[in-house]
Amino acid sequence: MNLTTRLRPVCSALLLSAAALLTAPTSAAPMMPAPTAMGTDNPAAHPNFTVRVVGKGQPVLLIPGLTCPGAVWDETVAHYQKQYQCHIISLAGFGGVPAPASTDKMLQNVRDQLLTYIKTQNLRQPAIIGHSLGGFMALWMSSTQPEAVGPLVIVDSLPFIGAIQNPAATVEQVRPMAEGMRKQVANGPINPAQQRQMTATMVTDTARINQVTRWGVQSAPAAVAQAMYDMYTTDLRADVARIQQPVLVLGSWAAYKGFGATKESTKAIFDQQYAKLPRHQVAMSEAGKHFLMYDDTQWFFQLSDAFLKQPSAATK
Numbered sequence: 001m002n003l004t005t006r007l008r009p010v011c012s013a014l015l016l017s018a019a020a021l022l023t024a025p026t027s028a029a030p031m032m033p034a035p036t037a038m039g040t041d042n043p044a045a046h047p048n049f050t051v052r053v054v055g056k057g058q059p060v061l062l063i064p065g066l067t068c069p070g071a072v073w074d075e076t077v078a079h080y081q082k083q084y085q086c087h088i089i090s091l092a093g094f095g096g097v098p099a100p101a102s103t104d105k106m107l108q109n110v111r112d113q114l115l116t117y118i119k120t121q122n123l124r125q126p127a128i129i130g131h132s133l134g135g136f137m138a139l140w141m142s143s144t145q146p147e148a149v150g151p152l153v154i155v156d157s158l159p160f161i162g163a164i165q166n167p168a169a170t171v172e173q174v175r176p177m178a179e180g181m182r183k184q185v186a187n188g189p190i191n192p193a194q195q196r197q198m199t200a201t202m203v204t205d206t207a208r209i210n211q212v213t214r215w216g217v218q219s220a221p222a223a224v225a226q227a228m229y230d231m232y233t234t235d236l237r238a239d240v241a242r243i244q245q246p247v248l249v250l251g252s253w254a255a256y257k258g259f260g261a262t263k264e265s266t267k268a269i270f271d272q273q274y275a276k277l278p279r280h281q282v283a284m285s286e287a288g289k290h291f292l293m294y295d296d297t298q299w300f301f302q303l304s305d306a307f308l309k310q311p312s313a314a315t316k
Helices: 001-014 070-080 107-120 134-143 171-187 191-198 206-217 221-232 254-259 263-271 297-309
Strands: 051-053 058-063 084-091 125-132 152-155 246-252 280-284
Touching: 051 107, 058 070, 058 107, 058 134, 070 125, 070 206, 084 107, 107 134, 107 221, 125 134, 134 152, 134 221, 152 171, 171 221, 191 206, 246 263, 246 297, 254 280, 263 280
Parallel strands: 058 084, 058 125, 125 152, 152 246, 246 280
Antiparallel strands: 051 084
16 A cells, blocks of 8 residues: 555545535534624625634634534533633534535635634634634634734644645646546535545544534535635645744544554654744644544643643734
């Protein structure tokens, strides 16, 4: 088995791969509460996501991964709401949230609208906790407007998913594959049992597997397809050099043991992709799969708590 074959599951987990996410629309009602308007917030100004605000204190944005609504952060919010004002983001088209009117430049629109939200809400350099796609979005926001964003907690995500199998890959080299994947995913659906099978490689607990699978089934295929395409064709490895705030990167590797991965080999991928990020630390979970806030909760909170409390991570 060659290196490319061994690394393919890592790529799949980071993105909730195409094979698992040829999703079918459903008649289920949205699972997230209606957005909570604060200050001068105008939900019409951010049609690509909704926001729920819980707690008091320094602001923190929590951005979920592919197909997951903000509810994926419920336990994290319960942990932090007494000391932080949690702005819980749900992207349009994910996990039962109504799909956006247009998926054109979907993630770029999310990025720009989130930065506008920070400004209109007068949030002073909020911290961002992002999982998978949400971690990628946090990096993109911070590298676009470094002065607008505070410290970042990146949960199992990379600056350029398209290069995980080949570090020398460019966007143009990856684009044909990404285009084919976009068409395949948008045309779904597949057997939900196959989606659950893939989800089980990313989450340990059975109830969590069931929930993440339901969110996937409730997602809009066109939105999922475009989000995946946008991630595969956006390379932030050089752009992260502009990020001014400290960054905590939490990675997983245990799920890939059967494919020849080790903690050291997987961490090397993270170290390589984050090499140009000025102020960062990478920590690898010993046993957690992709959803580290579910699989290695105590470790996740221990590291995140310590990081967010550091004077260097405080809002300036």
